[in-house]
Amino acid sequence: MTQPTRETWFQEGELIPGRHYVRLRDDYQDLEEKIDYYRRHPAEAKEMVRNANLHTAQFRDEEREALVSLYVLDKYFFLSGQSPTLGLYPPRGM
Numbered sequence: 001m002t003q004p005t006r007e008t009w010f011q012e013g014e015l016i017p018g019r020h021y022v023r024l025r026d027d028y029q030d031l032e033e034k035i036d037y038y039r040r041h042p043a044e045a046k047e048m049v050r051n052a053n054l055h056t057a058q059f060r061d062e063e064r065e066a067l068v069s070l071y072v073l074d075k076y077f078f079l080s081g082q083s084p085t086l087g088l089y090p091p092r093g094m
Contacts, residue, residue, distance in 0.1 A: 001021050001023070002025070002028075003017070015052075018048070020051050020052045
C-alpha cells in the first residue's frame with residue numbers, strides 16, 4: 001500500500017513500512033518491482049504478514065472493541081457539549 005494519509009480505528013500511524021506492509025510509491029510505479037522482490041524473498045514476505053496479523057489481532061476482541069467504542073462515544077459527546085459524561089473515563093488532569 002502507499003503511505004497512509006489518514007488515521008482510522010485501524011491505527012495506520014502505528015504501521016511500519018517493511019515490517020507491517022510493503023510501501024508502494026503513490027503512483028504505484030514500483031508495484032512490479034516489489035512483487036518481484038518478495039517473490040524472491042518469501043521469508044521476508046511471510047514475516048511481514050505475521051507482523052501485520054499481530055497488529056490486527058488487537059481488533060479481534062469484540063467485547064474490547066465494543067467497550068472502546070463506548071469510551072470514544074462518551075468522550076466525544078461530552079467534549080462536544082452534546083451530553084454529560086457517563087463517567088467512563090477519568091476527568092482531565094488525572
